[in-house]
Amino acid sequence: MGKKEFTIYERVILVQLVVIVLIMAVNVFITYRINWSREISRMTMEIGQVSRRLSSQISIPFWILNENETQKILLQEIKNPYLAGIAIMQDEVLWTGVTVNQEGTVKELSGAEKNVPVTFYGTEMPPIKVFHTDNRGKAWELGDLVLYTTDTPVKKIVASLLWQAVIQTIALIIGLNILTIVLLYMFLNKPLKQITNTARRIGDGEIDLQVEVTGTREIKTLATAFNKMTSRLRESIAELDRYFTNSLDLLCIADTKGVFRKLNMEWESTLGYSIADLIGRSFLDFVHNEDIDRTLAELQNLDKNESPHNFVNRFRQKDGTYRWLEWRSFPYGNIIYAVARDITARVWNENEMRQMNEELEQKVTRRTESLLMINRELESFSYSVSHDLRSPLRHIIGFINLLESECRPVLSDKGKHYLDVIANSSKKMGLLIDQLLELSRTGRLELKKTRVDMNALVREVLNELSDVTSKRTISWVIDDLPETSADPLMLQAVLTNLIGNALKFTRTGENARIQISSLPGDNKNQTVYFVKDNGVGFDMKYQDKLFGVFQRLHSSDNFEGTGIGLANVHRIISRHGGKVWAEGEIDNGATFYFSLLNESKTDTDFTLQRDNSHE
């Protein structure tokens, strides 16, 4: 956009110039048209009179050919400004004449110069015949009178008239302009000045002032708008003031030295000072000694006009104690607008919380340490059981055997019975110790989950139990089992236990039937496996005792056992995140179910969730 933009003044001047030129042109044109034709007709009329007068005056001197007399008459007439020359022609040859050149010099043309060609200045008029009438009334044609005219006087008159018109126009425009200025001053400037003054006073703080609504309509509109504006300004100032006064935060305005200039009431209610106590004092006077360096550094940062950010320090109250204030400051020129919030309670809470957390952490650490210690003690206990308890037992059993082989023949029947009781009890104790160790190990060992082919695992367990199964007739129902993810060794222990139980508790009846199968679980990732037998079963009212350590529902006279096997099953399945439960009826068989999550990716050890009531 290379086009020149005109200012309003340039436009006004341009328009004015155009208007002036137009008015002048019109005025000049009209003046010219009116005066030119009038002057020309006046000239024509005068020339007509001159020619009529001349033709009658010169008729006698021409008749008598008195050149001097004729010249006199001509010289008299040539003074007429419209004439540039007079020629009297005799037979189309100049007889005598007068001419005036442009400079106004009069020249007589005599007959002696008849043969010299004469140049007349001006416009040649048509010739007029000059007659002489004798006393008998006969008219004699003497020659021609030729007049040369000039319009120079007409031009002069018209030109002066035109100048007059131009001057008149200019005078008129100047007059009008002066009038406009005076009127504008009277109707516009005065009220504007009043509004300006009022605005200045409002700017200086006299916020309640209003301007008088007088003058022209425009001025009234302006004054009304101005008053509306000031009232809105007053409103928003009042609004801000209400916020300032009623804010729950401490609001203040200070200079860059930190000297308070304005504060809200909250300073009184929070810190106990009166506003007058604070105004004119630097807030640095109230900052805690330990915080003063940080605060000064912060002030310096504000000087650098860095963006506002939060800052916390301690501020003295009137009673000499300190409160924690969180500041946010906005520098603006030489003034700082600051908002402070009393965060003492929060700081205390945080400290308290931190202290509590620390204490809690210490407690947890101590507890963990003691738990670790207990765990280590338990481990060393089971290690002792494993080694120190088994050894003497093994010796008892060993030497009973040796005793038996050495001395059985010499013992009485009672002695033999005692020996048998000791041997059986020792064996039972050995079994108990082994199973307790097993239980403790399943609790402690790390879970090593892999994909487990349940069908293969069942085959392996049955193989393991072939000593028992080969001697009995059992109808097996073994369904195809879905695979799962578990620790295979632990799962094998579960199956061995459950299938072993099924074998054990079907021993007394006929047509033993054992089913190993599965069901879909509660959700698609869960599978429920079960081992069902048609053995002696159990009373459902004791079902909650089934999985407890040393809990037995059958006497060892009928079914041997330690009461640890199902506890172990429960622990293993719990650690896998599954559940184990049983259904049964006396003399009508039992079904033992366990559920497993079939998630290939999860490797969660559910040790922490296991039910410690069976420890």
Added chain:
Amino acid sequence: MNELKEILLAEDDPNDVELTLNALEDYNLSNSVQVVHNGEEAIDYLHRHGAFSTIPSGNPALILLDLKMPKVDGLEVLRHIKSDADLQNIPTVMLTSSREEKDIIESYKLGVNAYVVKPVDFQQFIDAVKKLGLFWALYNEPPPGSIRKYR
């Protein structure tokens, strides 16, 4: 005539010693057994130190080590054996009451040749020890330099 190779039995418990020797008696293996009662003695014996300095040198064909022994325990003896250039080839079997996984793992890490848990049941115990003795002392060809005894 079968040649008998020497077995070193390191066992602190005299009952266990008696039971073990009893078990080995059946194949007349007990005669070739040298018994020591703790780890320190075991190491002394292997190097013919102290009380054993008069015994002719030579390595046993098999070392049966109990795990828990006073002074120097079985694992330390095993560590000593397997880090000694003269001894490391001797077949060494842990014969112990402990089924603790960490003991088993540690023993295999140190290079044990077998780990046998003493069965509580007497018959099983007799069986296990007999088979051990039979295998290592009769059938297994020991590293060169082992002491041989003839029945």
